[in-house]
Amino acid sequence: MEGGTWLSEDKSVDIEAVVRIHEKEILYRKAVATGLLHLKITTKEAIESGAVKKGDVIQASTIAAIQAVKETPRIIPHCHPIPIEGVNVEWIWEGTNLRCTVTVEAMYKTGVEMEALTGVSAGLLCVFDMVKSYEKDEQGQYQKARLEQIHVVSKIKQ
Numbered sequence: 576m577e578g579g580t581w582l583s584e585d586k587s588v589d590i591e592a593v594v595r596i597h598e599k600e601i602l603y604r605k606a607v608a609t610g611l612l613h614l615k616i617t618t619k620e621a622i623e624s625g626a627v628k629k630g631d632v633i634q635a636s637t638i639a640a641i642q643a644v645k646e647t648p649r650i651i652p653h654c655h656p657i658p659i660e661g662v663n664v665e666w667i668w669e670g671t672n673l674r675c676t677v678t679v680e681a682m683y684k685t686g687v688e689m690e691a692l693t694g695v696s697a698g699l700l701c702v703f704d705m706v707k708s709y710e711k712d713e714q715g716q717y718q719k720a721r722l723e724q725i726h727v728v729s730k731i732k733q
Contacts, residue, residue, distance in 0.1 A: 593653060599684035603733050604657075608691035609676040610725035611669070612699045618709040618720075619671045622702075629705040633666050636701040640664045640677055643697030647690045657683045657690065664698060675699050676728070688727050695725055 614622075622632045629635070644662050648654040661680035666673060677694035679687040699722050703710075710720040 593655065594685075596655060596684040601682055601684055603680070603682055603731065604685070604687045605678065605680045605729075605731040606686060606688040606691040607676060607678045607728040607730075608688070608695045608726065609674060609728050610695040610699050611723055612673045612675070612702055613719055613721050613723070614671050614673060614706065615710060615719045616671050618706050619668065619673075621709055622673075622706065627705055627709075632702055632705045635705060636675070636698045637664045637666070639701035640675065640694040640698030644677065644679055644690045644694040647693045650693060651689055654689050655683075655685050657681050657685065657687060659687070659690065662694065664694065673699075673702060675702075686730055686732060688730055692725060692727065696722075699725075 621627050625631065641662050641664060643650070645659055648656045659679060659681050661678070663678040665676040665678075667676070668674075675695050675698040677691045677698065679691045679694065681687050703720060703722070707717070707720070710717050712718050
């Protein structure tokens with residue numbers, strides 16, 4: 576690994592790139608993840624009135640979240656490709672903060688928490704991208720806009 580960063584002096588460390596799951600049982604898996612994007616009141620108003628120049632923010636961000644769920648193994652190297660059987664994306668205003676909650680379901684040998692987290696992250700990032708011009712101050716900085724509280728709310732394995 577020329578030019579890379581090593582965690583130890585021993586450069587022959589054997590890392591299992593993808594955990595073997597061939598002996599695991601196929602079970603119903605469900606994960607719910609959520610996150611929050613803080614926005615200015617004027618940004619919220621632009622989203623709600625459909626005034627954002629890039630288009631329908633919630634619609635585009637929902638599509639981004641769904642795509643991210645399906646592409647998680649391409650983004651997170653240790654994730655298995657999972658046959659996703661259901662995705663739900665929910666948006667709720669909490670004052671001027673926009674909450675994205677993603678639910679992912681599958682029948683598989685491993686959980687779908689990473690898919691749910693990736694969906695939330697991509698959905699909120701899409702919102703941020705679409706409204707960043709509304710969020711900049713006079714110096715071009717983002718004083719209010721920030722993503723936070725991205726976490727797994729629950730998971731089911733049965």
